[in-house]
Amino acid sequence: MIDKSLIEDATAWRRHLHANPETAFEEKATSDFVAAKLAGFGIEVHRGLGDTGVVGTLKRGTSPAAVGLRADMDALFIHEENDVDYRSRVDGKMHACGHDGHTAMLLAAAGHLARKGEFDGTVRFIFQPAEETGDERCGGNAMVKEGLFDKFPVDAIFGLHNFPNIPAGQFLMRTGPMLASIDTFEFHILSRLSHPAAQYAVPDPLLTASRIVQDMHNFKARYLNPAEPVVLSITQFRSGDPSHRQGVHVTPDIAIVRGTLYTLNDAVRDAFATGLEKIVRHAAEAAGAGHKFQFERGYPVLRNTPEEMKLAAGVAQEIVGRPHVDAAMQPIMGAEDFAFMLGKVPGCYVFLSSGRPGEEAAPRPLHNPRYDFNDEIIPTGVRYWTTLAERYLKQAVARGR
Numbered sequence: 433m434i435d436k437s438l439i440e441d442a443t444a445w446r447r448h449l450h451a452n453p454e455t456a457f458e459e460k461a462t463s464d465f466v467a468a469k470l471a472g473f474g475i476e477v478h479r480g481l482g483d484t485g486v487v488g489t490l491k492r493g494t495s496p497a498a499v500g501l502r503a504d505m506d507a508l509f510i511h512e513e514n515d516v517d518y519r520s521r522v523d524g525k526m527h528a529c530g531h532d533g534h535t536a537m538l539l540a541a542a543g544h545l546a547r548k549g550e551f552d553g554t555v556r557f558i559f560q561p562a563e564e565t566g567d568e569r570c571g572g573n574a575m576v577k578e579g580l581f582d583k584f585p586v587d588a589i590f591g592l593h594n595f596p597n598i599p600a601g602q603f604l605m606r607t608g609p610m611l612a613s614i615d616t617f618e619f620h621i622l623s624r625l626s627h628p629a630a631q632y633a634v635p636d637p638l639l640t641a642s643r644i645v646q647d648m649h650n651f652k653a654r655y656l657n658p659a660e661p662v663v664l665s666i667t668q669f670r671s672g673d674p675s676h677r678q679g680v681h682v683t684p685d686i687a688i689v690r691g692t693l694y695t696l697n698d699a700v701r702d703a704f705a706t707g708l709e710k711i712v713r714h715a716a717e718a719a720g721a722g723h724k725f726q727f728e729r730g731y732p733v734l735r736n737t738p739e740e741m742k743l744a745a746g747v748a749q750e751i752v753g754r755p756h757v758d759a760a761m762q763p764i765m766g767a768e769d770f771a772f773m774l775g776k777v778p779g780c781y782v783f784l785s786s787g788r789p790g791e792e793a794a795p796r797p798l799h800n801p802r803y804d805f806n807d808e809i810i811p812t813g814v815r816y817w818t819t820l821a822e823r824y825l826k827q828a829v830a831r832g833r
Contacts, residue, residue, distance in 0.1 A: 453507030493552030497828035541817035622722030
């Protein structure tokens with residue numbers, strides 16, 4: 433049983449973190465806070481992986497088995513619009529994804545396991561920075577590259593994210609691909625400044641870039657298996673001088689287009705990297721324009737392993753009841769850098785629903801200035817973590833680990 437006072441503490445910690453958000457690789461005060469709490473529980477603390485990452489190690493008994501539990505710590509560059517007494521004190525930054533809640537729940541789980549945990553083996557509490565970067569320069573990848581699993585080996589690793597899309601108190605997960613990869617691309621079409629009346633004398637970068645955007649969507653629709661989930665989005669399109677100093681009577685000499693790609697299939701990623709470059713190159717050459725193209729890999733596909741997913745589902749069913757656990761959810765086309773950790777160690781990532789009553793008609797989704805983590809799910813999250821750690825290590829001992 434989780435102490436009521438510990439849940440109250442976790443709620444206070446969550447609101448403190450919410451009021452003091454820090455973005456990617458700047459989580460210095462946050463990591464100080466986390467490290468101090470872990471040390472206060474008597475847990476061995478290591479700092480510095482991924483710059484601001486924190487790893488707590490709690491060992492009991494003689495079993496060599498080890499399990500990792502991970503929470504993310506970073507906030508977003510969003511100006512908060514909530515009117516609460518713990519609203520962000522930093523203009524332009526807020527915890528709009530619930531990492532404040534993730535950190536508080538894992539801290540509380542660490543506190544409970546340190547005081548009352550019944551297990552034989554090792555629990556690693558992994559507090560990761562910079563989940564929100566969207567590219568390979570993220571905290572999950574940084575910690576792995578800097579030796580997370582060499583210095584702090586685990587047999588399996590688990591992650592959790594709140595899910596405000598549905599009413600609180602449910603778990604969602606699946607075996608295999610659960611979240612998409614994310615890649616970004618950018619291309620430039622290069623020409624020369626000209627008089628609008630003489631546009632025919634030079635390549636038109638705006639028109640050429642517009643055709644390329646259409647051809648990219650045609651590539652997705654006509655040259656890939658439609659059964660493959662893909663989300664191709666053009667997110668930025670700029671042409672000409674953004675300061676308007678050139679005025680409307682000068683045709684642009686450049687068009688710059690940026691976009692994102694989400695998919696559940698590595699072969700599709702490769703096909704897009706090759707296909708989009710060809711589209712840009714051929715269209716630019718046909719127009720007589722210059723071009724640049726860049727395709728940057730981001731997070732890989734997040735894949736849960738069967739045995740670990742089965743364990744997570746069983747623990748979730750014990751806590752909230754079988755009807756409230758969806759162990760075969762549809763994949764979601766968002767991305768998560770926990771995938772880098774799952775690429776090295778077996779494990780499972782789950783969603784814990786956090787929707788509030790009465791918000792069905794006007795939900796506050798993740799990455800929204802009105803989002804606020806639902807503190808009502810803290811007891812469920814803490815119980816999930818503590819039960820999962822104890823159950824995993826108990827089963828490992830039974831298998832002879």
